Amino acid sequence: MDKLISLFVFSALSQIVVSHVHTEASFRANIELVSEHSRIFSGERARLRCSIPDVHRSNWTYLWFRGSEELSQTGEELNLWNTKVQESGKYYCQGTRNTKVGKIRTQQSLPVELKVDGGWAILQVPRHPQLVGSTLEVTCRVRGNPRLEEIILYKDGVEVMRQNGHKPDFYLTNLSLEDLGVYSCRASWDVRRQTLSVTSAGTHVQILEVLSQPILEIIPNYDTQLKRMKLTCHVQYNAPAPAPPIDFYFYKNNRRLGPATSDNYNLVKQTPGLYSCKARVPQLDLSKSSEPKNFGLRATGNFPPAASLPRFPNLSSHQPIQFTPVKSTPSQGPPLKTSQPVPTTLLTTDQVFNSATTQNQANPFEEPGDMSGDSADSL
Structure with a gap:
């Protein structure tokens, strides 16, 4: 009889332990892109950090995911060295630790999207949506940082601004909802009496009221x-x-x-x-x-x-x-031009990169x- 009772107690305890394995904690892991930009050239470095809002400061192991694929890294930071186009995607993290009742996991973090571009030009824009009335700064980066002669900014395939290449930054002042769209840039420079031109992939700009x-x-x-x-x-x-x-x-x-x-x-x-x-x-x-x-x-x-x-x-x-917001009077800034379509001239060079595309109602x-x-x- 004692053996039966012991067997019953052991069976009940086993069920209790099993029922708590892989349970999720009541809080969610937080993921942060430590690198300055979420769109980078292939070969550059990206760094992400995971944190757990645990006031007890327990010892956590960190799980990293790209899409549904679990990565091998388990540290608090995920370092991507010499990135490849294939490493583009949405990244997640999750905390896990062992307890007396089994393994506990936090809820998976919200995603951070990383885009690795194998082309020659990138238009870098702020990661977060911009507000109506604010100023948007965008930068046209060219691989290798050549001395640029001219840079053109496009919105939805139409030229909106042009300037010499010594200043790769553009400023769009007094933003409105009409500035929503997909932006790209075209950069030109001279090499051995030959003009090279590259065009970036489109980048969506979000603007909120x-x-x-x-x-x-x-x-x-x-x-x-x-x-x-x-x-x-x-x-x-x-x-x-x-x-x-x-x-x-x-x-x-x-x-x-x-x-x-x-x-x-x-x-x-x-x-x-x-x-x-x-x-x-x-x-x-x-x-x-x-x-x-x-x-x-x-x-x-x-x-x-x-x-x-x-x-x-x-x-x-x-x-x-x-x-x-009440529509404010546009501030002074460079005039917008809306006449010239996007050029289709591509870089002509012996070195080839795999391009990745990546009221106020009264x-x-x-x-x-x-x-x-x-x-x-x-x-």
Whole structure:
């Protein structure tokens, strides 16, 4: 009987241990590109670092992945020497350690994309999206750093800027959403009375509004006891920290429902009407209004039927919110040219590299200082 009990206990303990093998910790590994640029020439070096947000500072082993392939390195840093075009891809890392109940792994990090270019020219752009109104700096790099005579910048295949080769950097000032696109550069230099020209692969430039247009979500029967519904104003706010505060305003039939609030939601009586919201950043002089949304009104020429919108997650004060900036006056800068198409002249040399490609809608409601709206519907 004792042998049976011992066997049962051993079996139960084995099941407990097995059930905890390869469990994931509740936190995610973080990956960082230590190198300055994510697009490099073949033969250059790239370095990535992995970190685990563990306050107990446990001893972790680091796993590295390129796509779904697990790499042999296990250190905190991943060093890629004399890179090859084939090493382009999305890189991930993950932490693992042994415990008394088995091996524990963190969640896999978000990816970092590395592009190894086997060509002659690279247009280097910032890794992170740029904001409307800011200045974008891009650099046209040529393998071997020859003395350049002329550099041309293209957007979506059309020339936008040209300058002599002594300054390979271009500056696009006062960015707008119209500057979104795929950029490339063409560089020329002279060697033994021969002009050589190379064109880089295209690189996508992302530009974000500081404040996006809000979307109003209406949740009926949110408080059935008091017959109230919930109005939520969904926006994205991309201002760098410390970001100025945002004020939210809610409207029914063009009349404001109470004063401004720092919360992006409001509970109001559930009554038919045309509802909307506005987000405003006073310090940046930015504001944006949502499209009016019909709730409980018959469809007429003035009031279109309410559109069904997808549910959005609730936003907290710690989550990013977005706004649409007032269009500023373009600052002084080099004039843009939009006439010459991309040349197709390629480098002619005996050495060959494997090229790798790699509103503010006029608010119909009163301004924030105008408190003429009836707040009786707001509880």
